[in-house]
Amino acid sequence: MMDLRTDLALISEWIAEGSHVLDLGCGDGTLLAHLRDTRSVTGYGLEIDDDNIALCLQARVNVIHTDLNQGLSDFADDSFDYVVMTQAIQTIHHPDKLLMEMLRVGRQGIVTFPNVGHWHARVSLFFGGVMPTSRALPSEWYDTENIHLCTLRDFEKLCEELDIEVLQRAVVDKRHHSSWFMRLMPNLFGEIALYRLRSKPVKRIYPKK
Amino acid sequence: MPDILPPDSVGLVTPQTHKFSTPLALDCGRTLPSYELIYETYGTLNKNHSNAILICHALSSDHHAAGYYSMQDKKPGWWDTCIGPSKPIDTNRFFVVSLNNLGGCQGSTGPKSINPDTGKPYGPDFPIITVRDWVKSQARLGDVLGISQWAAVIGGSLGGMQALQWAIDYPKHLRHCVVIAAAPKLTAQNIAFNEVARQAILSDPEFHAGHYYQHDTVPRRGLMLARMLGHITYLSELGMRKKFGRELREGKINFGFDVEFQVESYLRYQGSSFVDRFDANTYLLMTKALDYFDPASEHNNNLSAALAKVLAQFLIISFTSDWRFSPSRSRQIVKALLYNTKNVSYAEIKAHEGHDAFLMPIPHYLRIFKSYMQQIEDE
Numbered sequence: 001m002m003d004l005r006t007d008l009a010l011i012s013e014w015i016a017e018g019s020h021v022l023d024l025g026c027g028d029g030t031l032l033a034h035l036r037d038t039r040s041v042t043g044y045g046l047e048i049d050d051d052n053i054a055l056c057l058q059a060r061v062n063v064i065h066t067d068l069n070q071g072l073s074d075f076a077d078d079s080f081d082y083v084v085m086t087q088a089i090q091t092i093h094h095p096d097k098l099l100m101e102m103l104r105v106g107r108q109g110i111v112t113f114p115n116v117g118h119w120h121a122r123v124s125l126f127f128g129g130v131m132p133t134s135r136a137l138p139s140e141w142y143d144t145e146n147i148h149l150c151t152l153r154d155f156e157k158l159c160e161e162l163d164i165e166v167l168q169r170a171v172v173d174k175r176h177h178s179s180w181f182m183r184l185m186p187n188l189f190g191e192i193a194l195y196r197l198r199s200k201p202v203k204r205i206y207p208k209k
Numbered sequence: 210m211p212d213i214l215p216p217d218s219v220g221l222v223t224p225q226t227h228k229f230s231t232p233l234a235l236d237c238g239r240t241l242p243s244y245e246l247i248y249e250t251y252g253t254l255n256k257n258h259s260n261a262i263l264i265c266h267a268l269s270s271d272h273h274a275a276g277y278y279s280m281q282d283k284k285p286g287w288w289d290t291c292i293g294p295s296k297p298i299d300t301n302r303f304f305v306v307s308l309n310n311l312g313g314c315q316g317s318t319g320p321k322s323i324n325p326d327t328g329k330p331y332g333p334d335f336p337i338i339t340v341r342d343w344v345k346s347q348a349r350l351g352d353v354l355g356i357s358q359w360a361a362v363i364g365g366s367l368g369g370m371q372a373l374q375w376a377i378d379y380p381k382h383l384r385h386c387v388v389i390a391a392a393p394k395l396t397a398q399n400i401a402f403n404e405v406a407r408q409a410i411l412s413d414p415e416f417h418a419g420h421y422y423q424h425d426t427v428p429r430r431g432l433m434l435a436r437m438l439g440h441i442t443y444l445s446e447l448g449m450r451k452k453f454g455r456e457l458r459e460g461k462i463n464f465g466f467d468v469e470f471q472v473e474s475y476l477r478y479q480g481s482s483f484v485d486r487f488d489a490n491t492y493l494l495m496t497k498a499l500d501y502f503d504p505a506s507e508h509n510n511n512l513s514a515a516l517a518k519v520l521a522q523f524l525i526i527s528f529t530s531d532w533r534f535s536p537s538r539s540r541q542i543v544k545a546l547l548y549n550t551k552n553v554s555y556a557e558i559k560a561h562e563g564h565d566a567f568l569m570p571i572p573h574y575l576r577i578f579k580s581y582m583q584q585i586e587d588e
Contacts, residue, residue, distance in 0.1 A: 020550070042550075044547070044553075050556075050558075050559070050573050050577070053554075053556050053577060054573075054576050054577050054580040055580075056554070057524075057554060057577065057580035057581045057584065058580045058583065058584065060584050062552055062553060062554050063554050063555075063556075064543060064547070064553070064554065064555045065555050065556050065557040074540070074543065074544045074547055075547065076548060079550075
């Protein structure tokens with residue numbers, strides 16, 4: 001895979017050799033095919049788009065037609081080493097419930113999303129008075145699939161409420177590059193956020209809310 | 210009738226018959242001392258015999274899955290949409306075997322055949338055949354053709370159930386299993402439809418307790434009704450609306466019970482043409498095979514346990530408007546395979562054609578099917 005997106009390349013480094021992985025919203029299967037070829041990873045992709053399902057099959061990636069808004073009830077507890085969701089959480093009806101589901105079926109979760117706390121978004125709302133658009137978020141407010149946008153701080157607050165522990169965090173820009181000022185002020189300069197998560201050791205039965 | 214054969218057709222085909230003299234012990238406890246299976250093949254078997262694909266047929270189809278018998282044929286085989294050069298089941302790459310199942314009426318031994326013990330047609334005395342019996346007989350056909358491992362076993366509807374049974378009974382003898390518009394067992398509603406179809410046949414005065422051959426007649430009305438009922442369940446409400454609406458044949462209502470609406474005309478035509486090509490006793494048998502199919506029943510009704518030892522890679526396909534075998538039924542198979550961490554892919558195709566969709570040239574369906582088949586290695 002010559003042109004693996006940087007966020008996917010970063011995720012690949014987070015995933016241990018030989019793991020069993022569930023990829024939510026797996027697209028054309030790039031990540032799973034890459035992990036299979038380079039790290040002997042097995043697993044499944046979940047996808048709802050017809051064209052992407054055909055592309056997954058062409059890449060010999062196991063793909064299951066799934067609407068992520070219906071949850072992950074087809075999967076047993078702790079049946080995966082990692083449950084990955086790249087650039088999809090902002091399109092989900094109940095991101096908090098899906099996060100809990102991810103950490104129910106997987107021992108760890110990996111989530112990436114576009115950061116609305118990025119300075120460009122703040123500037124366009126503050127000075128322009130309009131909902132921000134960017135290369136990471138190209139749609140207008142009325143036709144966007146991104147119904148649950150958040151900033152790094154919002155996301156970490158939710159993790160805290162859900163008793164989810166952040167094991168690792170990284171941010172990259174729209175070209176999926178990273179730099180020292182992003183590391184210094186990730187919520188201001190990171191356009192795409194990456195998180196590796198797990199449930200805090202003592203599992204709560206009910207969410208706090 | 211094709212003036213010239215389409216370039217993506219397997220062309221003119223001829224069926225072959227093999228006589229099996231080794232007795233076949235059946236699930237019902239009886240044994241068939243000998244039997245014949247009629248089959249067709251398309252494409253060429255490679256040197257290693259590793260590119261063979263078995264097609265399992267549904268309730269009312271047969272071995273003629275693709276191609277034409279003559280240039281006078283009005284229609285090609287029943288799955289010509291999917292079998293042929295460059296089609297999903299690509300005959301440039303694969304050697305395809307399609308047979309008429311035991312108990313059938315198109316050339317394989319069935320109720321119409323002569324019972325060697327009596328010298329008369331079996332009729333209602335033909336043993337009830339199960340999906341597992343079919344798979345066993347298909348495995349023997351594979352032996353005859355020198356195929357020890359199928360590249361894939363593929364079927365739609367009742368055919369998909371046979372493919373699933375193959376993966377359970379002969380795990381090492383297939384590499385891929387494609388199950389389309391099927392279910393792990395029938396629901397009470399499914400069985401109810403089958404029962405009404407059977408009652409239509411059984412209560413026809415011309416049925417003569419299944420011995421209608423000797424009376425030189427057929428239970429025409431019963432079989433026709435059974436088929437009409439079946440057709441309603443193979444289509445979706447939207448599909449019927451799109452196809453017929455409330456269109457009238459003569460453009461006006463006649464205040465009578467003759468055919469008025471196009472949908473009536475369609476059902477009567479389907480029913481009556483079915484009687485000309487199908488045997489009522491076979492129809493009864495096939496519906497029973499459907500009703501009895503339930504591989505989980507031998508594992509405390511646990512489908513995951515039934516599928517624990519399968520080795521094949523699976524492609525499961527369902528259609529959104531199929532209410533006879535709805536997507537949720539396919540998902541039960543998917544879930545049981547996921548539970549066992551088996552290789553499985555699942556596609557739910559948006560289609561308004563109902564259960565019949567698996568026979569239709571729906572572009573997205575064919576693309577998904579082809580994408581999967583192209584990855585099957587033929588070595």
